[in-house]
Amino acid sequence: MKYMGSKARFAKDLLPIILKDRKENQTYLEPFAGGMNMIDKVDGVRIANDQHQELMAMWQALINDNWDPPQLVTEEDYKHIKYNQKEYPKHLVGYVGFNSFGGKWFAGYRRDKEGKRDYWGEHYRNITKQVPKLEGLILSCKSYTDLEIPKQSIIYCDPPYASTTKYRDGFDHNQFWEWCRQQSEAGHQVFISEYNAPEDFECVWEKPAKTTFSWHAENLAPKVALERLFVFRG
Numbered sequence: 475m476k477y478m479g480s481k482a483r484f485a486k487d488l489l490p491i492i493l494k495d496r497k498e499n500q501t502y503l504e505p506f507a508g509g510m511n512m513i514d515k516v517d518g519v520r521i522a523n524d525q526h527q528e529l530m531a532m533w534q535a536l537i538n539d540n541w542d543p544p545q546l547v548t549e550e551d552y553k554h555i556k557y558n559q560k561e562y563p564k565h566l567v568g569y570v571g572f573n574s575f576g577g578k579w580f581a582g583y584r585r586d587k588e589g590k591r592d593y594w595g596e597h598y599r600n601i602t603k604q605v606p607k608l609e610g611l612i613l614s615c616k617s618y619t620d621l622e623i624p625k626q627s628i629i630y631c632d633p634p635y636a637s638t639t640k641y642r643d644g645f646d647h648n649q650f651w652e653w654c655r656q657q658s659e660a661g662h663q664v665f666i667s668e669y670n671a672p673e674d675f676e677c678v679w680e681k682p683a684k685t686t687f688s689w690h691a692e693n694l695a696p697k698v699a700l701e702r703l704f705v706f707r708g
């Protein structure tokens with residue numbers, strides 16, 4: 475699924491590192507699963523959490539309720555759904571809201587002036603292609619701070635990245651890093667995608683990547699940033 479901050483293009487690099495020492499039946503958990511662009515490439519016991527209610531309602535309907543989403547949503551319907559969300563089922567609002575500019579929640583109807591691109595067809599095909607890969611996934615919709623985590627899990631975190639303006643996104647990054655320390659000390663293997671981390675975290679992988687949009691960092695101009703993976707050094 476096209477999703478703001480998707481890690482699809484890094485999955486090939488990241489997953490061999492994250493899953494290197496995975497034991498049989500060891501749980502793989504993502505507290506910030508978003509567009510499921512990493513977890514759809516993992517097998518075994520998997521838990522996908524995200525606090526976005528409409529997004530998770532959409533995944534629930536697709537994976538567990540066999541929902542066949544619409545293949546076309548007109549601009550008029552898009553706008554009506556955007557401004558009257560309570561009148562529609564949450565899973566439909568989720569499906570429509572994320573087919574917007576940059577995969578960003580209701581950021582504007584995507585239309586191709588030359589009529590060459592069928593954005594709704596692409597959205598439909600991307601998502602329905604993913605669904606079989608998500609079979610058996612355990613879904614959860616809460617803040618990462620409220621998660622109950624099976625013992626000795628592998629936790630891959632892809633949180634909203636820290637933007638240059640502190641806390642304007644409402645995500646407390648200090649609290650997040652503290653939570654990562656606690657989970658590591660509790661015996662989980664914790665991996666974090668970010669550009670930067672506090673000094674007691676070690677970078678285990680990095681790659682230059684062009685950023686267009688990153689989650690909650692839209693005030694940054696497109697540039698090359700170092701995409702990194704961290705673990706707690708302890």
Ligand SMILES: C[S@@+](CC[C@H](N)C(=O)[O-])C[C@H]1O[C@@H](n2cnc3c(N)ncnc32)[C@H](O)[C@@H]1O
Nearest residue numbers: 479480481506508509510511525526617618632
């Ligand atoms: C960078 S995106 C994850 C993208 C995903 N890895 C992918 O490849 O599609 C970050 C996600 O964190 C979620 N999020 C933000 N704050 C959260 C919180 N406190 N608890 C759980 N999820 C949260 C957002 O809804 C968003 O889906």
